[in-house]
Amino acid sequence: MSTVTEKKSRSWFEILETLDRRIIYLFVVVALSIPIIYRVEMKPAPMGTADDFYEAVESLDPNSGKIVLIAADWGPGTMAENRPQTEVAIEHLLRRRQPFALITIYTLGAPFLEEVPKGIVKRLEKEMPDEKWEYGKDWVNFGYRPGGILMIQGLAKAEDLHDVLRADATETPLADIPMMEGVHTIEDISMFMEFTGLVGAFNAWVQFFRGPIFLHGCTSITIPEAFIYYSSKQIIGLLEGLAGAAWYETKLYEDYSERDKESLALSTNTGLSFAQLVVLAFILLGNVGVLMRALSKTLSKKESS
Amino acid sequence: MPEIPEYWSIGWWEIFLAGFSTLAIYTFLYKENPLYRIFEHFYIGIATAYGIIATIRFFVWPELLKPMLGLDRIEFPDGTMSEEYENLYLLYLIPVCFGLLFYCILTKRHKWLAELVIGCQLGYAGGLAFKGTFSELLPQLFDSFRSFYVPGSVADSLTNIFFVVTLVTSLTYFFFTFKRVEGGVVESASSVGRWLMMGCFGAFFGSTIMARMALLVERLEYLIHTWIPAMVS
Numbered sequence: 001m002s003t004v005t006e007k008k009s010r011s012w013f014e015i016l017e018t019l020d021r022r023i024i025y026l027f028v029v030v031a032l033s034i035p036i037i038y039r040v041e042m043k044p045a046p047m048g049t050a051d052d053f054y055e056a057v058e059s060l061d062p063n064s065g066k067i068v069l070i071a072a073d074w075g076p077g078t079m080a081e082n083r084p085q086t087e088v089a090i091e092h093l094l095r096r097r098q099p100f101a102l103i104t105i106y107t108l109g110a111p112f113l114e115e116v117p118k119g120i121v122k123r124l125e126k127e128m129p130d131e132k133w134e135y136g137k138d139w140v141n142f143g144y145r146p147g148g149i150l151m152i153q154g155l156a157k158a159e160d161l162h163d164v165l166r167a168d169a170t171e172t173p174l175a176d177i178p179m180m181e182g183v184h185t186i187e188d189i190s191m192f193m194e195f196t197g198l199v200g201a202f203n204a205w206v207q208f209f210r211g212p213i214f215l216h217g218c219t220s221i222t223i224p225e226a227f228i229y230y231s232s233k234q235i236i237g238l239l240e241g242l243a244g245a246a247w248y249e250t251k252l253y254e255d256y257s258e259r260d261k262e263s264l265a266l267s268t269n270t271g272l273s274f275a276q277l278v279v280l281a282f283i284l285l286g287n288v289g290v291l292m293r294a295l296s297k298t299l300s301k302k303e304s305s
Numbered sequence: 306m307p308e309i310p311e312y313w314s315i316g317w318w319e320i321f322l323a324g325f326s327t328l329a330i331y332t333f334l335y336k337e338n339p340l341y342r343i344f345e346h347f348y349i350g351i352a353t354a355y356g357i358i359a360t361i362r363f364f365v366w367p368e369l370l371k372p373m374l375g376l377d378r379i380e381f382p383d384g385t386m387s388e389e390y391e392n393l394y395l396l397y398l399i400p401v402c403f404g405l406l407f408y409c410i411l412t413k414r415h416k417w418l419a420e421l422v423i424g425c426q427l428g429y430a431g432g433l434a435f436k437g438t439f440s441e442l443l444p445q446l447f448d449s450f451r452s453f454y455v456p457g458s459v460a461d462s463l464t465n466i467f468f469v470v471t472l473v474t475s476l477t478y479f480f481f482t483f484k485r486v487e488g489g490v491v492e493s494a495s496s497v498g499r500w501l502m503m504g505c506f507g508a509f510f511g512s513t514i515m516a517r518m519a520l521l522v523e524r525l526e527y528l529i530h531t532w533i534p535a536m537v538s
Contacts, residue, residue: 025334032522036529080523081516107359108352146364149433171367197516207437220516224508232448234441241512242519271522272515279514 013296016289024282031278035270042270044246049230053215053237053244054251056191057092065182066190068093068100069212071205072116075108078197078219083112084245084265085217086195088252091120094133095256099179103142105151105201110144113169117141127260136177143169152208160184186211195239197222206234217244242269307531309538317535324532327524373397474498 034040060068070089074082093100094117102113121133133139142165145151158164161184162174174180182188192212194205197219206214206229213236218226220241229235239245246269253259310316329344371377372394379387403422410419449472455461477491478498485492 022335028518028521029525032518032525033529036522036526078516078520080519083523107356110359110363144359144363146360149437150429153433167367169363203437203441207441208433210440220512220519221509223512224505228445232445234444241515242522268519268522268526271525272518275518275522276515279518 013289013293016285017293019282019286024279027282028275028278031274032271035274036267039267040270041266042273044243044250044266044269047240047244047247049238049240050244050247051251053089053217053239054092054248056213056215056237057089057096057098060096060098060190062096062098064190066188067179067183068098068191068193069189070100070102070193071195071201072102072104072109072113073106073194073196073198073201074112075106077108079112080268081219081242081245082195082197082217083116084242084268085239085248086112086116087120088245088248088265089193089195089215089217089239090117090139091124092248092252094120094124094138095252097138099138099140101140101142101180104144105146105148105204106196106198107144107146110169113141113143123260127258136172137179140174140177140179141169149204149208152204156186156209156211158185161186161188191215193217199225202226242272245269309531309535312538320532320535324528324536327528327532331524369397369401470497471501475502478502 070086072082072086074086090100102117104110104113117139121138124133125131135141145165147154154164155161162180165174167173168177186209189212191214192205192209193215194202195217196202199222202216202218202222214234215237216226216229216235217239218241220243223240226235226238226240230238239248242265245265249265310320326344326347329340330348332338333341367377372391375386375390375394378390381387403425406418407422408419409415409417449469451465451469453462453466453469455465474494475498477494480491480495483491485495
């Protein structure tokens with residue numbers, strides 16, 4: 001009888017160890033879908049790096065005549081993390097009436113430069129019907145700029161940005177854009193934000209675009225690397241993946257209580273937490289399987305001896 | 306909640322294709338199949354074509370062809386132009402022709418011409434990398450000189466000690482100049498460095514899983530709140 005029970009329990013351990021990956025996928029999808037369907041939102045963990053990012057934006061003087069340059073070097077591949085980051089940062093700048101310019105050195109990022117600020121402005125104007133945000137006065141889109149490092153270096157060294165960039169993404173000369181009137185050199189850029197999952201793109205900006213305060217939004221994969229730059233103060237604020245964007249959004253809620261409650265970063269971050277719990281549970285189960293099998297092997301060896 | 310476009314409108318087809326493509330790619334999770342392969346190739350093809358068009362649209366046309374052809378000037382109603390044609394723009398043809406030599410790589414006889422372009426690229430890339438590495442690494446190098454004792458903060462002191470131990474032992478792991486003696490200082494330090502690096506790789510692996518999950522969350526969000534409502538509307 002005991003031999004039968006032992007055989008049965010042993011097979012259980014083996015099942016845990018050799019669980020088909022598709023079953024794990026199924027569990028993950030179900031775990032992720034529940035908070036998305038029922039719009040469950042959990043408050044994210046506070047993040048010091050995102051707090052620094054927020055404080056840096058708060059410290060800007062919107063009337064200084066200087067602009068913020070945002071490099072949105074992301075496309076569909078890292079949209080899940082970089083888009084919410086870019087959105088919360090742009091929203092914060094728009095709320096503070098801090099003029100900013102968008103640029104990308106990644107071809108697939110170009111359509112988002114147009115779509116993202118327009119969507120946020122639409123939402124803000126719905127929230128505050130008396131206020132208006134205008135293209136050319138509050139933000140400008142430089143579009144996709146090829147040339148990588150050479151282009152970045154050109155921007156950093158430009159005696160006049162109007163000559164280097166010439167026109168915006170819609171081919172309107174920079175001279176005809178009101179917010180670009182007093183912006184001519186890198187000195188007129190008070191802050192630089194880089195949102196990307198591409199280590200090469202981030203490195204290129206870090207190496208050749210030195211001067212303005214540097215903030216960064218990275219994907220989860222690149223968090224360990226981004227921390228090197230944060231630790232050495234090469235970047236003074238960091239949005240760590242989706243969780244960073246979710247925490248930033250929580251801070252926006254605190255400061256702007258009338259803000260629209262529908263949130264992308266918070267709901268997706270909650271889903272992500274659920275999925276991580278499922279993965280952790282499966283890792284534990286797999287390890288329990290390995291340990292139990294090893295234990296039963298040792299016990300059976302002792303019994304036979 | 307996103308707005309759902311009218312049934313059979315262009316917007317509806319856009320959503321249908323986006324959701325269907327996502328599901329087709331995810332069929333790979335079950336097993337390798339032709340549907341996945343087809344959509345994978347679609348993605349590569351579209352991304353490449355988009356890259357080419359974007360380069361032409363945002364660089365070749367406005368920065369190169371328009372000034373060379375004099376099309377960046379404004380024509381007034383009386384037929385006069387906003388400015389005179391600048392002949393110097395024709396000098397752009399020199400780098401353009403030199404760059405086009407890259408395509409000589411396709412012929413055996415003239416391949417050496419392409420090597421000139423590649424050599425030029427390697428030269429400037431090397432120079433930029435040299436400059437860039439210094440401007441990137443120097444601040445990190447300065448940051449690595451940390452005090453073991455931070456007045457008033459035990460946590461910061463411990464952090465700095467841990468940082469320096471990790472730095473030194475990890476560097477020792479890649480130090481192959483001396484002969485390593487089993488149980489010796491270098492061997493022991495490199496062993497500690499190896500374990501610390503393994504912890505770091507674990508963090509990398511964990512964050513990679515988190516990033517992949519984030520992609521899945523975004524797609525599920527789209528499928529549940531945009532694609533399904535559009536399909537059943």
